[in-house]
Amino acid sequence: MATPRSAGLVRRVCGSAGWLLAALLLPARPAAAADTSGVVTVGGVAVPGATITATNGGSRVSTVSGIDGSFRLADLAAGTWTVRVEMAGFAPLVRDVRIPPEGPVDPWELAL
Helix, strand or coil: CCCHHHHHHHHHHHHHHHHHHHHHHCCCCCCCEEEEEEEEEECCEECCCCEEEEEECCEEEEEECCCCCEEEEEEEECEEEEEEEECCCCCCEEEEEEECCCCCCCCEEEEC
């Protein structure tokens, strides 16, 4: 027979175990982030070697366009990012883009 003191201990332990079990069984909600990709062009022609930098507050992600002008920026959190494209001989392109919390972003075409 359980004493009132031991019954309280059992309730506390089972209650804590219940929360732990619920936390383990519920799927983890992933942080909203998206990989974005696109192509840098001038007059419809791919631009290799352009630097693409995305900033949002203290976060910064940067890459360089490939031989076909394509680029990929990984794991951009949901929110508004300022994207800057730079290439020697061209004025920089600066654009604010919104990364939606619900998922992937359509590919971008960034024309210098």
